Structures are given as C-alpha cells and as structure tokens.
Amino acid sequence: MKIAGRVSIDDEFWRGRRVLVTGHTGFKGAWLSLWLQLLGADVTGLSRGVPTQPSLYELARVGAGMQELSVDVRDAGGVRDAVRAASPEVVLHLAAQPLVRRSLREPALTYEVNVIGTANVLDTVRLDAPQARAVVVVTSDKCYENPRAGTPRRFVEGDALGGHDPYSSSKACAELVTAAYRDSCFISEGAPKLATARAGNVIGGGDWGEDRLVADAVRAVEEGAVLRVRNPGAVRPWQHVLSPLAGYLLLAQALAGERGEQAARAWNFGPAAGEEQPVSAVLERLAKLWEGELSWELDAAANPPEASHLALDSSAAERELAWSPACGLEQALELVVDWHRAHRAGRDVREVSVAQIEALAPG
Numbered sequence: 001m002k003i004a005g006r007v008s009i010d011d012e013f014w015r016g017r018r019v020l021v022t023g024h025t026g027f028k029g030a031w032l033s034l035w036l037q038l039l040g041a042d043v044t045g046l047s048r049g050v051p052t053q054p055s056l057y058e059l060a061r062v063g064a065g066m067q068e069l070s071v072d073v074r075d076a077g078g079v080r081d082a083v084r085a086a087s088p089e090v091v092l093h094l095a096a097q098p099l100v101r102r103s104l105r106e107p108a109l110t111y112e113v114n115v116i117g118t119a120n121v122l123d124t125v126r127l128d129a130p131q132a133r134a135v136v137v138v139t140s141d142k143c144y145e146n147p148r149a150g151t152p153r154r155f156v157e158g159d160a161l162g163g164h165d166p167y168s169s170s171k172a173c174a175e176l177v178t179a180a181y182r183d184s185c186f187i188s189e190g191a192p193k194l195a196t197a198r199a200g201n202v203i204g205g206g207d208w209g210e211d212r213l214v215a216d217a218v219r220a221v222e223e224g225a226v227l228r229v230r231n232p233g234a235v236r237p238w239q240h241v242l243s244p245l246a247g248y249l250l251l252a253q254a255l256a257g258e259r260g261e262q263a264a265r266a267w268n269f270g271p272a273a274g275e276e277q278p279v280s281a282v283l284e285r286l287a288k289l290w291e292g293e294l295s296w297e298l299d300a301a302a303n304p305p306e307a308s309h310l311a312l313d314s315s316a317a318e319r320e321l322a323w324s325p326a327c328g329l330e331q332a333l334e335l336v337v338d339w340h341r342a343h344r345a346g347r348d349v350r351e352v353s354v355a356q357i358e359a360l361a362p363g
C-alpha cells in the first residue's frame with residue numbers, strides 16, 4: 001500500500017527509556033506499547049484487566065515484551081507501588097473508562113476512574129518519581145463544550161471545556177486536574193513537565209470496543225450480521241490510531257527536551273482539514289473495501305444526544321511539534337480492513353501490526 005503521510009519519531013530518545021503506559025491492555029495502549037517495544041524502550045504497563053475479548057493486546061502478545069502490573073488506578077496505594085517499581089522517565093496515561101454509554105449507566109465509576117485515577121497517577125509522579133521528565137495525560141476531543149446545533153467549527157485548545165455526558169465531562173475534569181497539578185504542584189526546578197492530548201475517533205486494526213463505529217462494523221462482518229447505525233449524519237474527525245499515538249510520542253519528546261516548558265499545555269491531534277467525514281461516508285467506503293460483506297441500517301431507537309459535528313484544529317501540533325497525521329482516512333480504512341482480513345486468515349497479527357507501524361513510521 002502507498003502511504004502518504006509519515007511520522008518521524010526520535011528512536012535515540014526512546015531507546016532504553018523507562019516508560020510507564022497506563023491502559024496498555026486497551027486498544028490504543030496495546031498499539032502504543034508495541035510501538036515503544038519496537039523503539040527499544042523499557043516499557044512497563046499498568047492496567048486493570050483486558051477490556052475486550054478478543055483483543056489486540058492478547059492476539060499480538062503485547063505483554064511478552066514488557067513488564068506488567070495489574071493495578072486499579074482508583075487505588076492510590078497500588079498506583080504508588082507501581083510507579084515506584086517502574087521508576088518511569090516518561091508516563092503516558094491512557095487508562096480510563098472510555099465509553100460514553102457506559103458512563104450513562106455508571107457515571108460515578110467513570111468519574112472515579114477518569115478523574116480520581118488521573119489525580120492518583122499525577123500525585124504519585126509528584127511524590128515518588130523524581131526521575132520523571134514528561135507526563136502525557138490522554139483525554140479526548142469530547143472534552144470541549146458541545147457546540148450549539150448548526151454552528152460547526154474546529155475546536156482549538158483554548159476553547160471552553162464541557163461535555164453533556166459523564167464520559168465527556170470526566171475528560172474535561174481530567175484536563176482541569178492536570179492543569180492544576182501543572183500550575184501548582186509541578187513548578188519546582190526539574191519537576192516533570194505535564195501535557196494533555198485531545199484526540200478522538202481513532203480507528204485501526206484490533207479494536208473490539210463497545211459502541212465504536214469501526215469496531216461495530218468489524219463485529220458485523222465477523223458475525224455476518226447487519227450493522228445498526230445510530231447517527232449516520234454525524235461528522236467526526238476519524239483518524240488512524242497511529243496518528244495520535246505519534247503525537248503522544250512527539251509530545252513526550254518535547255516535554256523532556258530543553259524547551260519542555262513550552263510544550264507543557266493541551267494539544268489537539270486530529271485529521272487534516274477537510275478529512276472529517278460523516279458516519280455514512282465511512283460505512284460506504286468500508287462496505288466497498290469489504291466487498292459486500294458489510295451492510296447497515298438505521299437504528300431508530302432513542303439514543304443519547306451526541307454532537308452532530310466534531311472537528312479539531314491541530315495546527316499548533318503541526319507547527320510546534322512537527323506532527324502530522326500518519327495517513328489519511330482512505331488509507332486508515334484500508335489498513336483496518338487489511339488487518340482484520342489477515343486476522344481472519346489466521347495470520348500472526350503481531351507481525352501485521354508491526355508491519356503497519358513500520359509502514360507509517362519508518363525507523
């Protein structure tokens with residue numbers, strides 16, 4: 001496959017670097033841990049169980065190349081022991097309850113994991129990780145106040161935080177918690193630099209998460225079922241999972257560098273302007289790529305309100321971190337279908353995943 005955009009990561013920086021990835025058993029965490037292993041980092045993962053069955057984490061044997069700790073981020077003592085054991089120089093905090101619908105069923109749990117969990121991680125970095133240089137807290141493009149209907153715009157980092165549902169609001173809270181730690185608790189000379197990363201609607205092989213369009217499409221194809229779609233007109237900033245992950249790596253490099261102070265802020269990582277597409281366009285393209293195996297219909301059941309148009313302005317990351325999307329939507333969808341075809345054909349998906357990382361981010 002021809003790859004348009006390419007990201008360049010400093011492998012010198014990562015080789016031998018002690019990195020703590022929270023949420024390493026999840027979809028994004030597994031891709032990130034695999035990538036860090038390829039870069040030669042000394043990776044420790046902290047998670048509570050494996051969120052899906054099957055999972056990229058298990059199929060690609062991600063745990064085999066790293067230390068792993070089974071800890072609930074709500075347990076401050078457990079997080080402290082884990083951070084002491086890992087002695088990280090870089091912390092990439094992804095562990096979360098990431099599902100909007102589950103947040104409607106279990107709002108308090110969502111706040112505990114996403115807000116208190118973030119505070120626990122930051123607190124122990126403050127107290128127990130004097131060697132830490134960079135912390136990236138992963139929030140979401142959903143952390144912004146919902147735009148009024150009919151006023152679509154691309155969010156910039158200075159826009160108001162908000163979110164109607166508990167998940168979105170918990171990610172806005174995690175933004176505020178991180179900003180408060182940065183501005184009040186991490187101000188001494190040599191303190192680690194903190195940043196947040198806002199990205200969303202990531203797609204890639206190996207996602208079996210609940211209520212995610214491409215994951216639902218994969219399930220429908222695997223089960224020979226008709227996909228039921230809630231909001232075919234909703235426009236989203238779809239991007240390949242390796243795009244924001246490259247952003248997290250570049251951001252950590254910048255935070256740990258001489259001018260880390262300037263990177264210690266919030267960053268958007270979204271697709272290039274004009275690449276946002278409605279759900280229906282993504283499905284039409286996937287249906288073509290799957291050559292008739294995917295069909296879908298409108299789900300008329302009552303659904304939670306969702307923003308009709310979500311788009312991010314990532315020009316700050318492009319300008320100041322030299323980040324750009326790893327590939328466009330068309331290629332991202334091809335990579336997803338290639339990955340799942342390989343999985344169904346019984347190929348080793350660790351090899352497939354490594355090949356996709358190497359194609360998008362050559363060493």
Ligand SMILES: NC(=O)c1ccc[n+]([C@@H]2O[C@H](COP(=O)([O-])OP(=O)(O)OC[C@H]3O[C@@H](n4cnc5c(N)ncnc54)[C@H](O)[C@@H]3O)[C@@H](O)[C@H]2O)c1
Pocket residue numbers: 022023024025026027028029046047048049050051071072073074093094095096097098113117138139140141199200201202209
């Ligand atoms: N996938 C997306 O489209 C998307 C979009 C925006 C933001 N995000 C954010 O990216 C991050 C990763 O998302 P994902 O899609 O990989 O999610 P995921 O559900 O696949 O993985 C979640 C990870 O968090 C861990 N975890 C959950 N609860 C925990 C707890 N109490 N203690 C310790 N670990 C716990 C799980 O074990 C798993 O490793 C999350 O912070 C999520 O909010 C994801």
